[in-house]
Amino acid sequence: MAALYEGYTLCRLAATQNQSNSGILGVEAERDSDHVVVTDSTRSVTLYKVSDQKLLSSWTVKQGQTLTCSAVYNPLTKEYVAVSDSKVIRIWKQEHLLLDQAFKATVSADIWRVHCVAGAEPVVLFKRGAVRLLDSLLSAPQQPIEEVLAQEEAIRWSTNIVTESHQDVIFTTEQKGDHFLYLQRLNPNTLQRYRLEREEPGLSPLSFSASYRDKHIRLLYLYPNGHVYQSVVSERGQVTDEGAQAFQLPRSLLLSLPVGEGLLEAASAQALDEAHVAVVGVPHPSAGSGKDFLCIWNTNFQTLQAGKEMTGKIYGQLWSFWNKLFISHGKTLSVIPFECPKSSLASALGKLRQVKTEESKAPISVPSWNNILHEEKAHPSRTVESRKMRNRKSQSAHSLTHSQVLELIKTAPVEEVQREVDMLLSRTDIQDLQPLLGQLASTLVSRTLQDPVFYTPSSLAQLVHTRCLCHSVCPDLVLLVLEKKDYFMCQLCLQFFPDIPEAVTCACLKAFISMSDIDAEKGILEPDSVNFMETLIARECNPDGLLNGSSLTKAQQDKEMTSPLPEQICPVGLHKAVLLYPASARSL
Incomplete structure (x- = not known):
């Protein structure tokens, strides 16, 4: 089970x-896993020792100059490389006290980024899409730089990846709402260009990250x-001819994250390995809004x-080095x-044995069952009783650990189990809550x-x-x-x-269809779903129910709902329709 410390x-x-x-342009890896270089958006480059949170060195350009990437x-030469005012490349060593003492070279076109990964020579990506190895560029700084991008096409993100045999510069661009991916291979130089599939109108990607695995x-x-x-791109993809149409890049949906009300504004996703993704700026599904x-x-x-x-404010910036975010x-x-x-499935089930750590982990806030509106309506007396019991428990100095609760579930009566599970989930000092849920x-x-x-339906x-x-x-x-005929829980799961799986969804559909309307009416269902279906059936039965943009009055609606219909459009009763609607939607 993944963990944040x-x-x-x-x-x-x-x-x-x-x-x-x-105020930060970027964070980059330095000589080892305990050193990083931080560049601010004004004038300074700073070297930190991570474990000690210690500033080791800092360099600043003159007033009026600005660092632009x-x-x-560069671990091969033990030198730092930066760009000021988009065209001036600066190279220096740690012993230099002032950036004015650094080597400087002015190039003929604006630079987007300088990239460098361990074991490879730094590469320079220009704003118009051209790529040069740093040494080759410095041998003739004023060499002409070609324009790779089309008019009104601008780079949005870039990175550098070293494979078994090549060094690749990867960058994405945007042109009039379309987004493209470029894969520039060095030695020999080849270029691949792909068009990303469009999302909903007006939506552009907030963040990108890239990794290399299995060629x-x-x-x-x-x-x-x-x-x-x-999106997966083969290293041996088809080379793009100049002026040729970009290939469509297939994609697969990995996650559909909860966004709450509205859209995300500042968020970022970073692949950590083949199965884990770190995300910042996206609401936690169990926490309230605004967090x-x-x-x-x-x-x-x-x-x-x-x-x-x-x-504090999230800026949508996320970097990952050496198991640190x-x-x-x-x-x-x-x-x-x-x-x-x-x-593994064992870790996802929460059954993988975990090595305990002394480093404390942030608790995940899980809402109390008392705050779930629909269940309060369905079981008000039980909810009030649970609230009183929890208040009494919270005043007690002794409460069961999660291991004790798990053991208690195996033998204790229903009432005691529900009480202790409710108490456990309402606590804020629980570590490793995520595996505990499973x-x-x-x-x-x-x-x-x-x-x-x-x-224990409430638990x-x-x-x-x-x-x-x-x-x-x-x-x-x-x-x-489904076997317990707990249709409220069936609704929640669906x-x-x-x-x-499709087979389980079909089993739900079969059970819902085979039950009688009388049995369906006996079950407690989620109130909003019932209201929604009432409105839906009413509109189907009376398509003229909207007059001049205004709905029928409540009395008219009640009359329409109770009067016999010459033709029954919905072939099942209300409660049965409520159950069938989400299950059938999943099977489509």
Whole structure:
């Protein structure tokens, strides 16, 4: 199970006039896993020792000059490379006290970025898409630089990747709402150009990241609607001829993240390995609105595995080096260590044995069942009783650990189990809450399967409402609640689980269709779904119900709903229709 550990501040952010800007151009790896180079958006490059949060060296350009891209470290020459005023390349060593003492060379075209990865020579990417090796460029700084991009096409993001046999510069561009991916290979020089599929009108990717695995380059990109896509590009892709139409780049949806109300404005997604993605600036599915989180998601099982709330404004900046995440937020640049063990079904189920760590981890806030409106309406007396019990429990100095609760579930009566599970989920001092959710769900379902008299619907519903579970975490849950004829729980699972297999969905449909309308009316259903279906049926039955943009009066609606229809458009009763609607929608 992936984990986020206790973070710390690396440095304060420089004050900027633009409050939407963090003041940081970039964070780059330096000589080893304990050193990074931070470039601010004004005039300074700073070397830090990460473990000590210690500033080792700092260099600043003169007043009136501006650094225009992130400085990089060349491990082959032990030198730093930066660009000022878009055209002046500066190279210096750590012992230089002033950047004016550094080597300077002025080139003939504006530079977008300088990239450098371990074991490879630095490369220069120009704003119009041309690429040069640094040494080749410095041998003739005023050499002509060709324009690769079309008119009105601008670079939005870039990186550098070294494969087994090549060095590749990867960058994305935007032109009149269309987005393109360029793959420039060096020695020999070849260029591949692809067109990204369009998302909803007006939506542009918020962030990109790229990785190399299995002889393929994998591009990860996040949209404001929370969709995280992956596109895979072969190193041996077809070379683009000058002026030729770009190839369409296929994509696959890895995650559909919760965005709350509206769209994301400042967020970033970073691939950590083949199964884990770090995301910052996206709401936590179990937290209230207005809170920003750093989260790690498992793309194999569509599960949220770790989360940490970040204070202050999020700028959508995220860097990852050596199992550490670097995040700008509020007025600080923070370092968050993380761990991503190999993805497996056992870890997704929360059954993989975890090595305990003394480093404290941020708790994940899970809403109390008392705050879930629909269940309060359905069981008001039980909700009030649970609230009183929790208040009494919170005053007690002794409460059960999660291991004790898991053991208690195996033998204790239903009332005691529901009380202790509710108490456990309402606590704020629980560490590793994400794997605990899977353990609780699996243990509750296992006990119910062994003991038909035992059943805890409110506890299971509370776990499902966290939106941190899925079918693969607890594969017996949907069929269990279907067997219990707990249609409220069936609704919740169909609504919140993104990975219910087709066979299980068909089993739900078959059960709903075969039940009588009388049996369906006896079940407690989610009120909003009932209201929605009432409105939908009313509109189908009376297509002229809207007159001059105004709806019928309440009395007219009641009359229409109760009067006999000459032709019954909906062939089933209201409650049965409520159950069939989400299940049939999933099967389409």
